[in-house]
Amino acid sequence: MSTTTFRKHNVLPGFNISLGYTLLYLCLIVLIPLSAAFFKTYEMGWQGFWATVTAPRVIASYKLSFGTSLLAATINAFSGLLIAWVLVRYDFWGRRFIDALVDLPFALPTAVAGIALTAIYAGNGWIGQFFEPYGIKIAFTPLGILVALTFIGLPFVVRTVQPVLEDLETELEEAAASLGADRLQTFLRVILPAIGPALITGFALAFARAVGEYGSVIFIAGNVPMVSEITPLLIITKLEQYDYAGATAIAVSMLVVSFVLLLIINLLQGWTKKRREA
Amino acid sequence: MAGSTTMATTSTLSLHQAPGAKGGSSATTEPAFVCWLLIGSALAFLTLFLFVPLVAVFVEALRKGFGPFFAALVEPDAVSAIKLTLITAAIAVPLNLVFGVSAAWAIAKFQFRGKQFLITLIDLPFSVSPVIAGLIYVLIFGANGWFGTYLQDNDIKIIFAVPGIVLATIFVTFPFVARELIPLMEAQGSEEEEAARVLGANGFQIFWKVTLPNIKWGLIYGVILCNARAMGEFGAVSVVSGHIRGLTNTLPLHVEILYNEYNFSAAFATASLLALLALVTLGLKSIVEWRSAKLIDADAPTENIQK
Amino acid sequence: MSISVHNIGKRFGAFTALDNISLDFPQGELVALLGPSGCGKTTLLRVIAGLERPDEGKVLFDGEDASRRDVRQRQVGFVFQHYALFRHMTVFENVAFGLRVKKRHERPSNAEIERKVHELLNLVQLDWLADRYPSQLSGGQRQRIALARALAVEPKVLLLDEPFGALDAKVRKELRRWLRRLHDELHITSIFVTHDQEEALEVADRVVVMNKGHIEQIGTPNEVYSKPATQFVYGFLGSANIFHGRIQEDGLAIGDHTLPLDAHTLESEVDGDAVAYARPHDLEIIRHDPANPDQEEGGIPSKVQRILAIGTLIRVELENPANPLVPIEAELTRGQFDELKLEEGESVIVRTKNVRIFPKIDYLANRVSV
Numbered sequence: 001m002s003t004t005t006f007r008k009h010n011v012l013p014g015f016n017i018s019l020g021y022t023l024l025y026l027c028l029i030v031l032i033p034l035s036a037a038f039f040k041t042y043e044m045g046w047q048g049f050w051a052t053v054t055a056p057r058v059i060a061s062y063k064l065s066f067g068t069s070l071l072a073a074t075i076n077a078f079s080g081l082l083i084a085w086v087l088v089r090y091d092f093w094g095r096r097f098i099d100a101l102v103d104l105p106f107a108l109p110t111a112v113a114g115i116a117l118t119a120i121y122a123g124n125g126w127i128g129q130f131f132e133p134y135g136i137k138i139a140f141t142p143l144g145i146l147v148a149l150t151f152i153g154l155p156f157v158v159r160t161v162q163p164v165l166e167d168l169e170t171e172l173e174e175a176a177a178s179l180g181a182d183r184l185q186t187f188l189r190v191i192l193p194a195i196g197p198a199l200i201t202g203f204a205l206a207f208a209r210a211v212g213e214y215g216s217v218i219f220i221a222g223n224v225p226m227v228s229e230i231t232p233l234l235i236i237t238k239l240e241q242y243d244y245a246g247a248t249a250i251a252v253s254m255l256v257v258s259f260v261l262l263l264i265i266n267l268l269q270g271w272t273k274k275r276r277e278a
Numbered sequence: 279m280a281g282s283t284t285m286a287t288t289s290t291l292s293l294h295q296a297p298g299a300k301g302g303s304s305a306t307t308e309p310a311f312v313c314w315l316l317i318g319s320a321l322a323f324l325t326l327f328l329f330v331p332l333v334a335v336f337v338e339a340l341r342k343g344f345g346p347f348f349a350a351l352v353e354p355d356a357v358s359a360i361k362l363t364l365i366t367a368a369i370a371v372p373l374n375l376v377f378g379v380s381a382a383w384a385i386a387k388f389q390f391r392g393k394q395f396l397i398t399l400i401d402l403p404f405s406v407s408p409v410i411a412g413l414i415y416v417l418i419f420g421a422n423g424w425f426g427t428y429l430q431d432n433d434i435k436i437i438f439a440v441p442g443i444v445l446a447t448i449f450v451t452f453p454f455v456a457r458e459l460i461p462l463m464e465a466q467g468s469e470e471e472e473a474a475r476v477l478g479a480n481g482f483q484i485f486w487k488v489t490l491p492n493i494k495w496g497l498i499y500g501v502i503l504c505n506a507r508a509m510g511e512f513g514a515v516s517v518v519s520g521h522i523r524g525l526t527n528t529l530p531l532h533v534e535i536l537y538n539e540y541n542f543s544a545a546f547a548t549a550s551l552l553a554l555l556a557l558v559t560l561g562l563k564s565i566v567e568w569r570s571a572k573l574i575d576a577d578a579p580t581e582n583i584q585k
Numbered sequence: 586m587s588i589s590v591h592n593i594g595k596r597f598g599a600f601t602a603l604d605n606i607s608l609d610f611p612q613g614e615l616v617a618l619l620g621p622s623g624c625g626k627t628t629l630l631r632v633i634a635g636l637e638r639p640d641e642g643k644v645l646f647d648g649e650d651a652s653r654r655d656v657r658q659r660q661v662g663f664v665f666q667h668y669a670l671f672r673h674m675t676v677f678e679n680v681a682f683g684l685r686v687k688k689r690h691e692r693p694s695n696a697e698i699e700r701k702v703h704e705l706l707n708l709v710q711l712d713w714l715a716d717r718y719p720s721q722l723s724g725g726q727r728q729r730i731a732l733a734r735a736l737a738v739e740p741k742v743l744l745l746d747e748p749f750g751a752l753d754a755k756v757r758k759e760l761r762r763w764l765r766r767l768h769d770e771l772h773i774t775s776i777f778v779t780h781d782q783e784e785a786l787e788v789a790d791r792v793v794v795m796n797k798g799h800i801e802q803i804g805t806p807n808e809v810y811s812k813p814a815t816q817f818v819y820g821f822l823g824s825a826n827i828f829h830g831r832i833q834e835d836g837l838a839i840g841d842h843t844l845p846l847d848a849h850t851l852e853s854e855v856d857g858d859a860v861a862y863a864r865p866h867d868l869e870i871i872r873h874d875p876a877n878p879d880q881e882e883g884g885i886p887s888k889v890q891r892i893l894a895i896g897t898l899i900r901v902e903l904e905n906p907a908n909p910l911v912p913i914e915a916e917l918t919r920g921q922f923d924e925l926k927l928e929e930g931e932s933v934i935v936r937t938k939n940v941r942i943f944p945k946i947d948y949l950a951n952r953v954s955v
Contacts, residue, residue: 011656012387012388012471013480013484018380018384019388022396029448030399031399032418033414033418037414037417090316092317101328104560106507107510107559109509109533109549109552111531111552112335112552115545115546115549126334211407212406213513215408215513219537235410236409236516236517239413239416239517244417244420262398469667470669470670473665474671476656476663476735477738478683480657483686487682491671491674
């Protein structure tokens, strides 16, 4: 790329108009509205902002949101790797159907997922009834939140790991085997390092999605302040009490976390891409 | 070596009746019982988390039989929710489609500074909580927002009305089309477009006759995903909608209201409509993936039919 | 149409792709731009086509400045390295594309387009493939269709970017001859880019040898091969033996030995440290004869390492006293070889029949890669 000009010469037309439209639309729909949140908190002043975002109920919601999200993303890292492995490496009846079904959490509206999960994981639900006798409640507890977040984060790890696993040359494994490694050693020392960046990227994507999730969680969460109230719900609660400043302050604290996550994900994806091209 | 040969044979034989490793020798596959164990646990997990909830929606919807099921769908509030959902998607999807194509054209076909940063900005709405996506529009167009007074004076309603719902939906579905097209168009390069240019085609002709046919499947793919999210969005729309029955309720919001009123069968009946939409989406998506995979296969040169 | 470029310069960031290039391409000639990858040849071709805008300099078409002219107005036919066939169109539609996108009043009728496309497909001998898609063609067929497509708009100039680069050796050879015949038939000014010296020497009327954004030499294939202007050209075209030494009155001193040079070569303006280039067939091998030590005066003593007696030419690899890793290579006809009756391991004397002397300049060290 030329260092002296903004853009390299190209014979194809339409650069100015397409970039111009892109930037305009981006500003109108995304950037200006998002900046509104920051301006609103600016009006509050630092002390008001800090007091709002560190109130005990808010802190409790952070702990719940980030804790369950982290746990759900971890579960997804393991199960997602397992599912991707099974889909890429083994052939079995119904594989293509399963492959398509993995994307269900992307396609199913979150509210539908929420009420469906609540119905089956409630004390009298299809699955919940097996846990009830042992005193384990899933729906309406933080455990229910974990179930919902695991559901919505599931496709991320599968879909980031799957293509890398497909690209992986079997020669590498054959080389490892010829050098005397057993299957487990080959997996841990050859395969896992190769898919590591993709796995971490998938984990980060699932985590980022889980932190902001609302629709599927509120039905199953129980929404008890200090116990099972997630941060996005707290924002809505504040809004319904017409506490716009409070809602916005919490939103900004979440936005900052989201931006940092986005930055990390971008770096991770660059890393994955480099690994795949090398 | 004998062991590995047997292994390969078994897996070929079991290809269609039972799980088995895809070809390969003991160097690249696991013992049969490990295969079974891995497939079994993957399927168990998927059943528990995906399949059972999906089935549950339809079972709950039909619990009281077909009569109440259809009654719940033709009830006026449900019909107006369906209408609003369709209208919202009909506005949001084409707008994001035009944006996606335009962004992908600028990003994939030209080199300019700050390109990577622009891609990151386009991805931004994916990492913002839907609730916040709704909130920011309230801050701008709400009664106490930037334009609140102006809008009130002129009697324009955006928040707690259809325009707000459309805006929030556009925000959450913003990146879908662009995200599909950018990598696709980058991978395809600009050689065909340059060839068309040398042959005398103008910008419109290049796009219409050369670029568009090449990105067709990626475009459809992006639109399908964008549409699914637009019709199913809950959090963002919930914040800006105001939940006015028959006026500002989309299908997912209608589900919530019914559910909170303990009208479970109607809630699930409505939800089953959305679940059906999800299944259609997945079906279309698989077809598109299959089609474009076939195109890629066909693209590999076949030297053997020389002359 | 004749083309000339004047003082063309093009940089990509810190990399100079073209450094003040001036060249003339006369009407009706087939010219090869030859050089290693990264030498700027493709950039020059794209500048002529109007696909790349030079930082400085002018491109003249028939003496008229075309630098500001858009690609579409330049009336050039461009054949891309990877063909760039429209993959969703049939072969017929690919060739017809340039006609179909013409403005309404310039556009030929459908019947006319049909006639013209079939004529072109016949010209490239692929009319029977009209309804196929590019993915169903072999590499060689794609290449010919790309050419037919470029010719459809009746270009005044034909530009080909590594036209045979992606093909296997056999198809490549066939297509080379075919391109030459086609050019003789159409007589359209053509420029093609290649990194394959054999291809350039075999097909082109004139060869432009480029290296690192400069022109090293322009000439007919015979000229550039037999009278290389620079060390780079010598090394790039055909194989060469390189001897580093010091010029003395009777020859080139290499270590303790002297490579005899004839008076004419010694008269060249080179003094002091020098590099001698000799083609393998310009080497003379003399058998070591203990009875006749006089004969050994002058020449580099060596040993036969390997004899490759394949085909009509015999390749002999000889021990290089200056650099054991790079053997001296000699080429003998079968007749010469039978006369000498050389055997592996034998001691011999190496002399040169024809040699080019270049001054030794440090910077050349990284320019020549043999």
